[in-house]
Amino acid sequence: MEAMHATILPIPVHPGLPLVGNSFEYIRNPLAFMRRLLDTYGEQRMVRIQVGNRTTTLMLKPEETKQVIQENNRNYGRGKSFAILREFLGNGLLTSEGDFWRRQRRLAQPAFHRQKLALLAETMIDEAISWVNRLEQSASKGPVNISTATTDVTLRIVTRTLFGSSLADELDDLSKALANLNHVANNAVINPIRLPKWVPTPDNRAFNKATAQVNNLIFGIIESRRQTDQHRDDLLDMLLHAIDEETGERMSDEQLRDEMVTLFTAGHETTATSMAWTLHLLAQHPEVLARIKAEIQATLGQRKRPSADDLRAMPYLSRVVNESLRLYPPAWIMSRLSLGPDQFGNYRLEANSGVLISPYVLHHDPVSWPNPDRFDPDRFAPDKARERHAYAFLPFGGGPRLCIGNQFALMEMQALLTVLLNRFDLKPVPDLQITTQPLITLRPRQSIKIYLQ
Template sequence: MTTAAPSSFVHARTAPGPRGLPFLGNLVDVRRDRLGTFLRAAVEHGDVARLEFGVLTGRRIAHLLRHPDHVKHVLVDAPDNFDKQTPGFTRLREVLGEGLLTSEGSFWLRQRRIAQPAFHRQRIASFAGVMVRAGEERVNAWLERARRDEPIDVAEEMMNLALRIVCETLLGVDMVDTSAVSQAVDVLLADVRNGLGSFFSLPRNVPIERNRIFLEAADMLDRQVQRIIDARRKSGAEASDLLSLLMAARDPETGEGMSDRQLRDEVMTMFLAGHETTANALAWTFWLLSLHPGVRRKLSAELASVLEDGRLPTFEDVARLEVTTRVLQESMRLYPPAWIVARRALRDDVIGGYAIPAGSLVFVSPYVTHRHPAFWENPEGFDPDRFAGGALSRLPRFAYFPFGGGPRQCIGMSFAMVEATLLLATLGRRVHLDLLPGQRVVPEPGVTLRPRGEIRMRIVPIEPGSTARNGA
């Protein structure tokens, strides 16, 4: 499949799409059911589906792109024609400022170059011990709860665990109140999510309850971040974490370092991107494993084989944990934490023969593309073996893109995969998690793809040498 040149814009067709309401377009449908609306648009209207948001939002036009070649066009072939000046990123900047996730242009490139060394393979390998130790301490606490027959909310557990790891590895601190930070992040992301579907938003200085809660959460996080920065400046100690690299960096032209505001924005981005996405991926993974005991038996068998005598995993084991990796890949195919990428077209373009006007939005969604029937057999099924034998190399590059792609591909991709693999192995070698009955677990698409509410699970210890441990 090819993408036409922009010069053919005047002859391009208008893409089909779902019929909307007068004055509102598709806004109500998207607000009510984002995932369902996007999936239906792709199934019923094809690889390029046009959406309209009515006069209350300035009659904005958007196109949902499903085909891997179209995703590649936006993220790799013509990234300079698609910027991040979208409603979603505007609201996200209220939380993250101008960090790596939200900034653009030369400023973003400078920040990316400063941050990149912290994510080299050797640095990630040095963090593996922290990840495994945190996982082992967590599973020990779970076993205490299992003795009292106390269930856990695996979504909350993974959030707190991943936040602890990001604080120790990327920020070099262990003094953050993880519970308070998680609650504040929940408030801020919920506000961003709810705002995306609102007909209008009041300015933050309007004294309504929603604004008060948002500002209190933002202020609490700001104080936590400033506390970390102040403590590091005061200590003067050299460290190898990302915060230390950012604080030591100097502009090659002016010799100036980063301001506290710039540091704050990057730390806030790490709080979000460094724990929210990994935590969601693991929560979905444990839920899926509880629904598919055959897959869980294969995972247990691999852990028993690779981690002989029940030892803890190491960085060197990651490459050997093939089933573990495939389980995570399939979990992120079905429930990619970064479920959608939004861009704004700067100039008229043509994609798949359809006109993409300047100023309109484009959406590329791993959640939608990962279910494309032309590339995925039984796309709604959970089958980690579909990734066996180098299967990804036989697919188009963007048939699977849970970490994005192109110049803006997630800088922490390798970090996240190592962390998720080591944590799944560390936890899974000692316990199974069984979903408690009577729950309806559904995804909530906001900034990330979270479970809506709790995922309550019973802890089932795996005794050394038991049949469960041997994969039976």
Template sequence: MTAPVSAIPGPRGLPVVGVGNRLLSDPLEFMVRLQRHYGDLVKLSLGKHTMYLATHPDMLKRITQENWKNYIKRYPTMDEILGQGLVTSNGEHWLRQRRLMQPAFHHQRIARMADVMVEEAERMLARWAGYARSGRPFEVQEEMMLLTQQIIVRTMFSSSLSDTEAHAVGKAFNDTLNWAAGQQFRLLQPPRNWPTPGNLAYRRNLDLLERTVYRLIDERRQRQGEHDDLLEMLVTARDAESGEQMSPQQIRDEVMTIFLAGHETTAGTLSWILHLLAHHGDAERKLRAEYASVLGGRNPTPADLPKLPYSRMVIDETLRLYPPTWILTRVLVGPDTLGEYELPAGATVAISPYVTHRHPAFWPNPESFDPERFRPEEAEGRHKFAYVPFLAGPRQCIGNNFALMEMQIVLPMILQRFHVSAVPGYPVRPMPKATLRPGPQVWVEVRGGG
């Protein structure tokens, strides 16, 4: 027997704004407290709107797999940035684009991209060698953004950017996405065409991104047939029924989406890993021992990765603590039951991997960093949907294997050459913006002898 939506528990909010001010000021801690106090489905009043926070793995399974077609994406703040790309689209358009792009992320094709990942990591580590010689500290997240951006541009688009251009594009992308993410829960926001400082900066950044993306597309159209990559698929693909090719706007939407999904999330996770290892010497020592035993100082290949189980456990535990996608929302097409409650059509449901990854029923001591959680004997029997760093079901992140291989290749390359230590006086905390990144900055020092 189900209970009506009016029976769903939740905190009392202020007049007009509801709990929006608390959600904006400290969303991560606020949502964790909500789950602990009210349970697995919580009603949140956000001014004129209501949102339901679902945190139990059974609910995530229902939303992302069992009844996924009934839960659609609706991201008005992202529409202008990502258009109808794979992350934001729904229905038949999404299905067509997913079928089109899936071959680009086949595991055999991804394995062929490892050489580019190694080459770009070598370029980065050459800079780090200079930092090690001089003893100069540096902000590691910026380094990771440059690295992952160059990797995605070379592997997906067979092109390259200068470091200066890559830095400018990366900053524009981050600023644009963070601006849009900030709009999502803002209770009062000026129209985008008002000349506010935030709107003007947003427009400048978006213009820079679109110029870069359309340049990549134009270059490919002029050299069509020379490459076997994602952009070639997008440019040459024809609809099986109509025979029509994708418009430049459609291609632009997918390229923007790949930029988003392909570099910021991985850069943030690699930065988190280095930060955590700098504060957990036992884990770092186990990693170094594993790398020494399997690799002996050489660069990893895709064939090596299954032989590095502890490395994967460190990555998984980092993604558990700090999943890049910390919250997302779905809108119900028709009514559905979550737990004991009946939700109506049109209801907005939020799921938060950050909160689910801390659910005390599935994760003992959830705030501690413990890669041993992911030993096969520990993970066996754990609810499949208790750990969803790339979400799950048909709309699971298409690039999850690409991201995992990238991290599994870059991490041993770093640790076999350098000791990475945190710079005192620069505290790091989770920054819940477009993705969950460490911030405000992650300053480190490196020395040789990894």
């Protein structure tokens, strides 16, 4: 019998200019560009684009996305765009690959289990309460700059949950040094003309100085922790004592440093921006705000301090957080590089091809999300969620490289929202126009300001 061969079709190519391809369209407004691509090529499920001198395939639908990041994930590596991140994160969970990554993930995973998170939740709740007390002072003076306020509290939370039981002075210095390293690294990532690290450009000098400062402080803390057997309730402690069940090994100082800087970087700005977007949406939608406040009041009654269980017991709060992560996913794009060829229906992806996965595109597809720009938390009611493909909603990625901090981030946002909204009402500043700015994370371009009353 003659073998049946599927016809191999070329992956659709979006036409562009000679040499630069689609670079201008992409750089001008990547979000709008990708949504146009979804409109035009949605039925074909993927499209090839050229940005800079690189050609890459944008996956437009949940099924193909799932094949890349879950079903056939071993065929996809991190790709070139992770090289810059690797310079300052080292070989931590976000940037490492293969067996090294697998071992680190095994070691770190238990630190994020439910019981451990319940301990960290207490720190989050403490910080939420002091944050709201601090806001009390600024609230009487006019609209509050929410972007600054959420950056401030998430910085304190990430520093305390990672290194919490260190000395207060050490924490303060470290938190400043890490925030500075992140700032310097952000500049480096968006600067198109970058010279190797040893060339003493102002950017490189700032980068090397910030790295040295962070390393000094972290290595100092690790050393003093290694000298005692006493256990503490922070992530550094959990990683210091983690033992690989397969090999009996522990992490070296170098690995611990890379993981701590990675967790700080991956966990700070993402949570700060999604908190800011959520508050912005709530200030614009009084009917949703009223419902969430009613849920908080019914759960807490007279109590001012929620427990970790309270936070988990508020389904509407969780829908609001999800809907905000759908509209404004902080990790709006993720990249991969195929190691070998792969087959998607009739399309063949060659080895060594760049692949883009965009939570932003998946979250704005009218097939999964009717009227996709509308803020409607009830899309996450259980019956509606069951009707959708699981990969239509990917704020934390998926497959084995799913965000390790997803439950941490949700708990943090729930703690901050509960304590804040239990105390304040939100009133929008009239005529405030907020647009998106897709950098490494999807930020608001303007400062979000809200009256807290």
